Amino acid sequence: MQGYIAVTTITIFIILVIIRSIQLKKFGIKVFKFGKMDKKDFIIPPFALLLLYVIISNVFHFPRLGTELFYYEVVSWIGVVLCFGGLLLFVYSLLSFGKSFRVGIDEENPGSLITTGAFSISRNPIFTAFGMVLLGEFLIYPNWIVLVYLILGFWLFNRQVLLEEQSLVKIYGEAYTQYCQHVRRYI
Template sequence: MNFGKIDKKDYLIPPFAFFYFYLVFAAAFHLPTVSRQELFHSRIASWAGVLLCLAGLLLLLLSLISFGRSFRVGIDQTHPDKLVTTGIFAFSRNPIYVAFASVLMGQFLLFSNWILLVYLLAAIWLFHRQVSREEQYLRGHYGQQYSEYCTRVSRYL
């Protein structure tokens, strides 16, 4: 795992992630939290949130299955493996990030707290930042093979 070896700002992620998980559990189990203010309350939005969470978890599972033994966290320059372009990666170049974004969006629709909205927006920005870093590495490492893959498969959806 190369967490923090390439970009030291990665060490800022865990405290924010733990706080996020606490906010979600606090909303779900009525624990003390920073804010209980809901931006909206809708049964339809809540069910859409549940469906997005389930879809995100399914997409994450399919991504891990498709990755197989090639799974890496971050950019692993010391142990590169073959470029994975099959399974769910035949439909999206970044299904894990799409899965995480789906779960975060679903949680926001369920608990519509302004703090979760800030987290959702920040996460989308961070995911895109990481995807850009990974794409730069993949282009350099796999060259034409990756370029051809990019023309066949969209970045996210």
């Protein structure tokens, strides 16, 4: 059962981003700015698809990649709780973001600085949500490949956050600096 929750969580994440992108496109907002400032970002989608395959292959008994490091039922259920928590935080973040939601850095049309809702508890609630889900996926499927993804994912999230923070200081100046003094980077 936990495996189905793992697949469902990733699927819902993807669907929510697509739906939000379509909604914002109606307002003339181009959501995907991914890879515009850093061309290396384009190596991420193939690796994300591989992670999706690793999770799906475990649930639907396709040929598996990697080996399981350990398995404890209670740890797997903790992973489920993290997946649900990450999904709820992601939805709350999307709602809080409003029309400012972007995938990547948008210095040309950034939208307004959001400091309320999910952004009042974390400057990066979407990355925090992704991190929670990735950790949850690992606890559900403690596979060495998923562990590598977890480590690289946290590193990539932090790298992207640092790039975004530099950009946000340029865009919003003192307002963003003040916000940083009151709200943590993650949670």
